[in-house]
């Protein structure tokens with residue numbers, strides 16, 4: 502299959518249609534969380550080294566002020582609210598159980614938010630200055646990966662990419678935060694994409710948006726047409742609504758026809774992929790030197806009373822955000838940070854909102870493994886569903902009998918845990934978990950070999 506059968510672009514193999522479940526929040530504009538009384542900022546909420554505090558306990562800080570340095574590989578943190586700095590302490594973390602964190606208690610005496618006046622030269626910044634603003638703004642990939650954006654841009658430039666693919670697919674069921682961001686700020690996203698392309702050295706931008714978001718396609722297409730600076734062309738590419746359209750390899754193929762080889766990054770075929778919300782943050786960083794202070798996330802699922810898209814200061818308590826959405830229904834039995842396909846189970850709500858969290862999904866009903874799972878009946882559905890052509894059935898039967906080190910030829914190291922295979926398995930086999938077990942065993946074995 503080509504990347505554009507009929508008018509819709511798509512990827513070549515596998516994938517599923519899990520049902521969008523987006524109706525509850527798609528029509529809801531982004532709403533602001535009332536100012537929290539405290540924010541908690543884990544020093545590590547991205548790949549790289551933890552941030553190093555540069556303000557002392559008891560110090561008053563204003564919203565927007567830098568409070569921790571990013572070091573050589575990370576990004577700085579900024580105060581999302583004005584208030585008084587509390588001591589660094591170990592506090593609950595949404596994915597790492599517990600982690601060293603800074604906290605700020607709201608205090609009006611700290612003063613208002615810092616001002617971020619426009620730099621009239623924002624479109625023509627020297628490369629080093631532009632990259633430094635992205636870094637100093639504390640921006641990480643807002644699609645969920647949370648990799649420091651400045652490092653990804655630097656790497657893309659060194660790899661001589663020629664194409665920037667913007668991810669506006671938002672293929673995860675339930676989530677609509679990127680969709681609402683595209684409707685709210687289409688011009689800023691297009692401008693931000695051009696700025697990213699310039700830093701990375703890309704000559705063209707393609708924005709991939711799933712076809713079930715026609716108004717987002719229209720808004721970004723109009724914004725691209727209205728762009729006054731035309732040295733980098735911007736094309737909006739409608740893609741089939743099919744999971745995992747937003748996975749990097751699948752999106753790159755869908756919009757550009759380029760195939761990213763196994764275990765390689767899109768830069769291997771000259772492509773950098775960025776998320777649309779990240780483009781908005783880059784735009785604000787370059788034009789206004791405004792750091793990343795807030796996060797927009799979808800709070801939804803059958804277990805939430807009032808599903809919403811919420812803009813909240815980083816570090817706000819998830820419990821407060823859920824409360825703002827009317828609370829959870831008594832029948833809620835699973836909480837997921839991110840989307841239901843690739844998100845992580847969330848054991849508690851007294852944890853802070855971190856940069857990489859794009860959704861909070863409250864689920865009801867029986868979970869996937871509550872009724873156990875059956876043997877593989879060799880139906881082949883998982884093989885048809887895997888977008889990478891892997892063999893999760895083969896991996897699963899080997900892991901069951903302890904043959905984890907025999908799983909590499911069946912793709913255990915290539916799996917990016919999209920969940921398509923588990924979703925279609927009639928025996929409810931936890932194929933992603935089997936893949937994870939095999940992958941970590943193979944990596945451990947490789948590490949042992951290279952250490953000896």
Ligand code: SF4
Nearest residue numbers: 877878880881883926
């Ligand atoms: S879908 Fe499930 S039962 Fe069917 S081949 Fe795959 S693992 Fe076996």
Ligand code: SF4
Nearest residue numbers: 887916918919920922
């Ligand atoms: S989770 Fe892994 S094996 Fe399963 S469909 Fe996705 S990539 Fe393939």
